[in-house]
Amino acid sequence: MKLKALIFDVDGTIAETEKNGHRVAFNLAFDELNLPWQWDIDFYGKLLKIGGGKERFTYYLNNYQTDFQLPTSLDEFVLNVHKIKNQYYGQLVQDKTIKLRTGVARLMKEAHKNNVHLAIASTSAVKNVKSLLDGTCSPEMISWIEVIAAGDMVENKKPAPDIYQLALKKLNLSPHECVTIEDTNQGLVAATRANIKAIITVNDYTKDENFDSAMVVLNHLGDKKNYCNVIQYQDEISSLIPQLDKKYLTIELIENILSSNK
Incomplete structure (x- = not known):
């Protein structure tokens, strides 16, 4: 089956933005406002069960x-803290503190070369998405991304399907013509509800989540110098696993996986 679009989640998928970006930015905002809070790496992992920065901070206030x-x-308080946090996040990205995850640039380049549309479907605000892209991608790569569907563009964030439905509408494509790259169960549920097949690349925060409905789960996308490991997969694509494990994900493999997993 011909793949027409590859849709990337952002935080945790394109880059390790949660641990090294948003968490740090929240702590810097707390310092500036003389608030007696600091979120360590493990505690922030618990807060990540709540999608969206403002929603996450509201949950923290209401429960902790x-x-x-x-x-x-x-x-008003949440909006003010979140605004200051986003300013710090933008600075962290601008300072090149955050890097693309393994294989992201390679796969985007391959998608563009094969005339596969590139899109973003992120719970983050569009300003944060663009800041990250500006700080991690070349202008040429950014020009390849045709569609951005972000959290402040829809009524309901992931795990609701709204963001993916918006991406599909902007791409003018049907779900079966697209595949998404995600890193969380929330994102997987959102994609599944939008009838889009998903490939998961886990990180330290999400490695123990439930990804049973994903086509395949990898530690990262892999490249020629740093191969990926297959963590789990659907039985229908078992014949393709030798081409992927200890290698790297390609557009051809994604198309074969999409064709096998119906």
Whole structure:
């Protein structure tokens, strides 16, 4: 089956933005506002079960800081902290602190070469998505990305399918013509609800999540110097695993996986 579009999630998929970006930016915002909080790596992993930065911070206040005296309304306070956090996040990205994950640039380049459309489907705000792309990708690579569907463009964030449905609408493609690259169960559920097949690349935060409905789960996309490992896969694509394990994901392999997994 001909693959017409490859849709990338952003945070944790394109780059390790959660641990080294958003978490750090929240802590810097807390410092600036003299708030007595710091989120360590393990605790932030628990908060990641909540999709979206504003939603995550609201959840933290409602569940971990119930005695905190808000200086304004809850919504206003959350928006202000999140705005300052995003400024720090943009600076971290601009400073090249965050790098693309293994194989991302290679696969994007291969997709472009094979006339496969590239799109983004992210829970993050579009400003943060563009900041990350500007800080990690060349202008040429950015020009290849035809569609950005972001969290502030839809009513419901992942695991709702809204972001993927928006991406499909902008691409003017049907779900079976697309494959997404995700890193979380939330993202997988969102893609599945939109009837889009998913490939998972786990990270330290998501490696123990449930990915039973994914076509295949990898540690990363792999490249010629750093091969990927297959963690789990659907039985229908078992014949393709020798071509992928200890190698790297290609557009041809994605098309073969898509054809096998119906």
